[in-house]
Amino acid sequence: MTTDEGRGSLRRMLRRLTASEAEIEAQQLQRESARCGAVPVxxxxxxxxxxxSGRLRTVVYTPRTNLPALEADLYDGSDVVxxxxxxxRHIAGIEPGRHLTARGRVAVRDDRKVIYNPYYELEPSK
Incomplete structure (x- = not known):
C-alpha cells in the first residue's frame, strides 16, 4: 500500500466516523441509485x-373537487422529486419507507420537481 492509499483510506474512515446519520443514509441511497442506473434527482x-430511484419519504392523498391525487416524495440522497x-386515492405498496424506481418526464411545480403518473417498479422489501 502506498502512502497516498493509506491516507485515502484513513480519510474515508474518519469521514464515516464523523458523518451524521442523515449523511450516511444519503450516501447509501446515492450508491443504490447509481447501481440501478438511475439519474440523480x-x-x-x-x-x-x-x-x-430512492426511498419514499411521504405519501399523501390530496382530495380535490375535480381530480384527486396521490403524491409521494422520493428521496435519492441528492434531492427530492x-x-x-x-x-x-391509494396504490398498493406506495407507502413511506418503500424503495422504488420511477420513470417519467420531469415537470416543475411551485419550484419543486414533479413527475406526473410515473411508471414505477417497487423494490423488494428488505
Whole structure:
C-alpha cells in the first residue's frame, strides 16, 4: 500500500466516523441509485425523461373537487422529486419507507420537481 492509499483510506474512515446519520443514509441511497442506473434527482431538469430511484419519504392523498391525487416524495440522497398519480386515492405498496424506481418526464411545480403518473417498479422489501 502506498502512502497516498493509506491516507485515502484513513480519510474515508474518519469521514464515516464523523458523518451524521442523515449523511450516511444519503450516501447509501446515492450508491443504490447509481447501481440501478438511475439519474440523480439533483441533475434532473424540466422536460427530461428520467429514471430515478430512492426511498419514499411521504405519501399523501390530496382530495380535490375535480381530480384527486396521490403524491409521494422520493428521496435519492441528492434531492427530492414528487411523484403524482392523478385520479388515485391509494396504490398498493406506495407507502413511506418503500424503495422504488420511477420513470417519467420531469415537470416543475411551485419550484419543486414533479413527475406526473410515473411508471414505477417497487423494490423488494428488505
Amino acid at each position: 439533483l441533475q434532473c431538469g424540466r422536460g427530461q425523461v428520467v429514471s430515478v 414528487t411523484l403524482v398519480w392523478l385520479g388515485r
